[in-house]
Amino acid sequence: MMDTTLLVGPVLRFDGNPMDGSWQDAVRIDTAGAVLVCDGVIKVVGSRDTLLQDHPQAARIEYADDHLICPGFVDAHVHYPQTGIIASWGKRLIDWLNEYTFPEEMRLSDPAYAQAVAARYLDLTRAHGTTTVASYCTIHAHSVDALFTAAAERNQRVVAGKTCMDRNAPEGLCDTAQSAYDDSKTLIERWHDNGRASYAITPRFTPTSTNDQLAALGALWAEHPDCLMQTHLSEQVDEIAWVRALRPETRDYLDTYEAHGLIGERAVFGHAIHLEPREIDRIAETGAALIHCPTSNTFIGSGLFDMAGLAARHLPVGLATDTGGGSSFSMLRTMAAAYEIGQLRGTPLHAAELIWLATAGSARTLHLADKIGSISIGYEADITVLDLSSTPAIAQRHAQAKDMWESLFATIMMGDDRAIADVWIAGIKSVAA
CATH class of the missing domain: 2.30.40.10 (Urease, subunit C, domain 1)
Known part of the structure; x- marks a missing residue:
């Protein structure tokens, strides 16, 4: 019946x-x-x-x-493992990772703790009206299992992937190029298109992945082109300087991904605040998506996303809380912050634009606009x-x-x-x- x-x-x-x-x-x-x-x-x-x-x-x-x-609200860039450290005081990106993020992600080496955090995160965000999230997990494969399992129990649509890092992180949070490939491949086979689950191949960002790891993940994406690929791009100026020092041979930050096949229509780049003209042109050419994380961008002092300029290029743009660098689980608060950043740039968003970004716009960036x-x-x-x-x-x-x-x-x-x-x-x- x-x-x-x-x-x-x-x-x-x-x-x-x-x-x-x-x-x-x-x-x-x-x-x-x-x-x-x-x-x-x-x-x-x-x-x-x-x-x-x-x-x-x-x-x-x-x-x-x-x-x-x-x-239902669609949160297009989150870190569910950071649920417990949301609204931690006083750090910018690199210090935030070292002082708060990495120690907390180490705790998810315990499968039971990962399961508890995943369930808590989905319940907290559901209470704020969020029905779909795209999340980074930790390097532990079971952290991916924990989130997808919790989502399946709620019949909830979720995008997620194992975060891959093989340098510039604590030993307990580093994998290798080969294990990142192998673990991600196994997780794709287990979860991608299983019920309401979608897999995203997930290098954290260039500073924590060697060329070998980025190349391995680029090869994996070529083998599974229906998956998304999510990572971070040009969040803070000191991060960009770090990338330039690590990869002086590349043209810009985006090129560190492009050199290994990590750009395309199903690529999703978080933050993208300080983009070079070439990067914007290349993103527009490939159809890759950008995710605006306004509460995070102000909370950890990253900068002001150019929503009007990037939307004028007809780039797919979504909206996200960026838990826990973002200071709220609420997409309402995230929309408010996006409005405030627009005001600071002289281009305030109307309520109709804000609600679209938090729903259909974010769904578009995740290639789910025909479903949610x-x-x-x-x-x-x-x-x-x-x-x-x-x-x-x-x-x-x-x-x-x-x-x-x-x-x-x-x-x-x-x-x-x-x-x-x-x-x-x-x-x-x-x-x-």
Whole structure:
């Protein structure tokens, strides 16, 4: 027997990419909308009155006018092993890795601890409305198993990969070129396209991978071109100087990956703040994606991402918390930070652009835009319902709002997990752990 549910209330709809033109032509809110979900898939999206008449037997959940039915949030760049060290004080990138990240990732050498952190991370992010993440794991293969297993238990779509490092890291966190290849290959065979799991080949970044390791991972990607490849690019100026010292023969940071086949349409580069013109041209030519991590970029002092300039080149751009360099598990807070960085650059983003980046835009960068990120027929029913009056401060702003966009913007800027009314994953209403 089919499991059919009708969600009734204001519905956020995408008709295009608001970063490519007028947001008014690409995003709309149907204030008298409804969504029919059947067996984990969105079957019909339309008007409230029509769907109520056509589907009288469906289980009905009605949301008030101060709610908004949205696609589930898609967090396109995270480090789930850093859950326990989020919001640690006072370090920039390289010191952050040495003082906080590497010691915590060493703790995940214990499979039981990795399992506990994976479960905790998915529960925390689900409480903030996130239904899909793309995560770096640790060098331990079981850390990948832990996250994919926890996601499968929740029937949750997740992208992840074993982080590969064979230099400039503690001995207990280093693999080799061969073991990185072998472990990643085994994990691809075990997890890629298994249920809602997708694998991403994952060199951490050039400073922690030798040429041999990058070459091995480039060869592996050539053998499995339907996988993603995720890594970091041009996050901080001192990191770029380090890369230049390590690889003086290359043209720029991107070239350290390109030289080993680690660029292409399914490449996903986190941060990408301080890009050279050649790098931007090459990324545009190959169709690679960039991920904006605004809370991380300010928290550890990296810089201001050029959203307007890169979007003008029609590059795929997603949005991410970058847990735990990012200081929040919330994509609402991440959208707010993206707005603030846009203001500092003189190019503030509209609420329609922000919500698109956190859903359909991020799904696009992960090559999942045909499955998630939109309230559309045939899509997987990953849905987040926002309460636009979740706190007294937000409620009084909602009461003064001229339209739903003003109200949504107030929730983006001031909202937290209290603004998450409901989360549906594959058509099943999530229950808090």
